[in-house]
Amino acid sequence: xxxxxxxxxxxxxxxxxxxxxxxxxxxxxxxxxxxxxxxxxxxxxxxxxxxxxxxxxxxxxxxxxxxxxxxxxxxxxxxxxxx
Numbered sequence: 001x002x003x004x005x006x007x008x009x010x011x012x013x014x015x016x017x018x019x020x021x022x023x024x025x026x027x028x029x030x031x032x033x034x035x036x037x038x039x040x041x042x043x044x045x046x047x048x049x050x051x052x053x054x055x056x057x058x059x060x061x062x063x064x065x066x067x068x069x070x071x072x073x074x075x076x077x078x079x080x081x082x083x
Contacts, residue, residue, distance in 0.1 A: 037068045 008014055025031070044064050049057035 040064065041068070 041061065041064050045057050045061045048060040
């Protein structure tokens with residue numbers, strides 16, 4: 001690492017920019033959608049296994065996995081999805 005790069009890395013102004021970029025990525029609609037899909041998958045599998053057993057839970061999880069790609073929500077400011 002060059003001294004200039006090290007100085008930029010330790011600069012508090014650069015930390016603010018990096019923190020802002022990291023929070024933008026972590027709070028994006030892709031990450032939040034993935035987290036909500038993972039929680040939904042867990043919830044469906046737990047409820048189905050508790051009520052009906054392993055075989056029903058496995059079938060329900062396959063159904064959830066098949067429907068997850070269609071659930072993707074886009075932010076309001078984006079262009080409408082045309083696929």
